[in-house]
Amino acid sequence: MEERNTVLTSQVNELINEKCKRDAHLDDLIDALEERVAKWQEIFSFKEKEVAELKAKLNEVSQL
Structure with missing residues (x-):
């Protein structure tokens, strides 16, 4: 059981590390x-x- x-x-630790890496990459992309x-x-x-x-220039010219 302990094993x-x-x-x-x-x-779980591996998944947490992968998520942190993805989050950091997403933050870079967002920036x-x-x-x-x-x-x-x-x-x-x-x-x-x-x-x-x-x-404005066109209006000036057209009024001449």
């Missing part, structure tokens, strides 16, 4: 994804301003 408990304890999202949000914001400026 079985030792084996099961070892298996990388958040970085990319922030980058694309900046680009989108810049392009949105650029479009607004071009629309």
Whole structure:
């Protein structure tokens, strides 16, 4: 019985270690994804301003 408990304890510890590694990997992926999202949000914001400026210029030209 004690031998079985030792084996099961070892298996549980292995599973815990694997889960910790997966969690750490997921955290890294989430961080990388958040970085990319922030980058694309900046680009989108810049392009949105650029479009607004071009629309304003177009309105000025069309009123002439």
